[in-house]
Amino acid sequence: MWYYHNNHELRQAIDQIASGYFTNGDQDVVKPVVNSMRYHDEFLSFADYQAYIEAQDRVDEAYRDRERWTRMSILNVARCGFFSSDRTIKEYCDDIWKITPVPVRPRGER
Numbered sequence: 451m452w453y454y455h456n457n458h459e460l461r462q463a464i465d466q467i468a469s470g471y472f473t474n475g476d477q478d479v480v481k482p483v484v485n486s487m488r489y490h491d492e493f494l495s496f497a498d499y500q501a502y503i504e505a506q507d508r509v510d511e512a513y514r515d516r517e518r519w520t521r522m523s524i525l526n527v528a529r530c531g532f533f534s535s536d537r538t539i540k541e542y543c544d545d546i547w548k549i550t551p552v553p554v555r556p557r558g559e560r
Contacts (some may be wrong), residue, residue, distance in 0.1 A: 453496035454488060462498045464488070 452485050470477040470485045487495055517554050543549050 451488065451496075453499060455525060457496075457500060459503070 467480055473479050
Protein backbone atom coordinates (compact mmCIF):
# COMPACT_ATOMS: atom_id res chain seq x y z
CA MET A 451 0.00 0.00 0.00
CA TRP A 452 2.99 2.30 0.39
CA TYR A 453 3.33 2.47 -3.41
CA TYR A 454 -0.41 3.05 -3.82
CA HIS A 455 -0.37 5.95 -1.36
CA ASN A 456 2.88 7.47 -2.63
CA ASN A 457 2.36 7.36 -6.40
CA HIS A 458 -0.48 9.63 -7.48
CA GLU A 459 -0.63 8.18 -11.00
CA LEU A 460 -0.82 4.59 -9.73
CA ARG A 461 -3.47 5.50 -7.16
CA GLN A 462 -5.50 7.32 -9.80
CA ALA A 463 -5.35 4.31 -12.15
CA ILE A 464 -6.37 1.82 -9.47
CA ASP A 465 -9.15 4.06 -8.21
CA GLN A 466 -10.45 4.51 -11.74
CA ILE A 467 -10.53 0.74 -12.25
CA ALA A 468 -12.24 0.28 -8.86
CA SER A 469 -14.85 2.90 -9.72
CA GLY A 470 -16.21 0.75 -12.55
CA TYR A 471 -15.07 3.22 -15.19
CA PHE A 472 -13.98 0.42 -17.55
CA THR A 473 -16.87 -1.91 -16.72
CA ASN A 474 -19.90 0.30 -17.36
CA GLY A 475 -20.14 1.16 -13.69
CA ASP A 476 -20.00 -2.45 -12.46
CA GLN A 477 -17.63 -2.23 -9.50
CA ASP A 478 -18.31 -5.79 -8.36
CA VAL A 479 -16.69 -7.38 -11.40
CA VAL A 480 -13.33 -5.68 -10.71
CA LYS A 481 -13.49 -5.76 -6.91
CA PRO A 482 -11.63 -9.11 -6.48
CA VAL A 483 -8.77 -7.98 -8.70
CA VAL A 484 -8.52 -4.52 -7.16
CA ASN A 485 -8.65 -5.90 -3.62
CA SER A 486 -6.05 -8.51 -4.48
CA MET A 487 -3.72 -5.83 -5.81
CA ARG A 488 -4.37 -3.46 -2.92
CA TYR A 489 -4.06 -5.94 -0.06
CA HIS A 490 -2.25 -9.04 -1.40
CA ASP A 491 0.06 -7.80 -4.15
CA GLU A 492 2.02 -11.04 -4.33
CA PHE A 493 3.45 -10.18 -7.75
CA LEU A 494 4.65 -6.75 -6.53
CA SER A 495 2.76 -4.98 -9.29
CA PHE A 496 2.56 -1.76 -7.31
CA ALA A 497 6.28 -1.87 -6.52
CA ASP A 498 7.09 -2.39 -10.21
CA TYR A 499 4.63 0.18 -11.53
CA GLN A 500 6.99 3.17 -11.85
CA ALA A 501 9.77 1.10 -13.45
CA TYR A 502 7.21 -0.26 -15.94
CA ILE A 503 6.04 3.24 -16.83
CA GLU A 504 9.64 4.39 -17.35
CA ALA A 505 10.41 1.35 -19.52
CA GLN A 506 7.26 1.94 -21.56
CA ASP A 507 8.32 5.57 -22.08
CA ARG A 508 11.63 4.30 -23.49
CA VAL A 509 9.73 1.92 -25.79
CA ASP A 510 7.55 4.77 -27.01
CA GLU A 511 10.63 6.87 -27.72
CA ALA A 512 12.32 4.03 -29.63
CA TYR A 513 9.15 3.35 -31.62
CA ARG A 514 8.98 6.96 -32.83
CA ASP A 515 12.45 6.52 -34.40
CA ARG A 516 11.44 4.24 -37.27
CA GLU A 517 14.99 3.31 -38.32
CA ARG A 518 16.04 2.50 -34.76
CA TRP A 519 12.86 0.50 -34.11
CA THR A 520 13.31 -1.52 -37.30
CA ARG A 521 16.93 -2.30 -36.41
CA MET A 522 15.98 -3.31 -32.86
CA SER A 523 13.14 -5.50 -34.16
CA ILE A 524 15.34 -7.31 -36.66
CA LEU A 525 18.08 -7.90 -34.09
CA ASN A 526 15.54 -9.13 -31.56
CA VAL A 527 14.16 -11.71 -33.99
CA ALA A 528 17.65 -12.76 -35.07
CA ARG A 529 18.72 -13.34 -31.47
CA CYS A 530 15.71 -15.30 -30.28
CA GLY A 531 16.38 -18.59 -32.07
CA PHE A 532 16.13 -20.57 -28.84
CA PHE A 533 12.57 -19.34 -28.38
CA SER A 534 11.22 -20.80 -31.59
CA SER A 535 7.75 -22.24 -31.96
CA ASP A 536 9.21 -25.36 -33.59
CA ARG A 537 11.31 -26.11 -30.53
CA THR A 538 8.43 -25.38 -28.19
CA ILE A 539 6.01 -27.64 -30.05
CA LYS A 540 8.61 -30.42 -30.14
CA GLU A 541 9.10 -30.11 -26.37
CA TYR A 542 5.32 -30.23 -25.84
CA CYS A 543 5.16 -33.35 -28.01
CA ASP A 544 8.03 -35.03 -26.15
CA ASP A 545 7.48 -33.89 -22.59
CA ILE A 546 3.75 -33.26 -22.22
CA TRP A 547 1.74 -35.02 -24.88
CA LYS A 548 4.16 -37.99 -25.27
CA ILE A 549 3.53 -38.23 -29.02
CA THR A 550 5.83 -38.80 -31.96
CA PRO A 551 5.85 -37.05 -35.34
CA VAL A 552 3.89 -38.55 -38.21
CA PRO A 553 5.88 -38.72 -41.44
CA VAL A 554 4.40 -36.60 -44.21
CA ARG A 555 5.33 -37.34 -47.80
CA PRO A 556 5.42 -34.59 -50.43
CA ARG A 557 2.57 -34.67 -52.96
CA GLY A 558 3.12 -37.12 -55.74
CA GLU A 559 5.36 -39.43 -53.68
CA ARG A 560 4.12 -42.85 -52.67
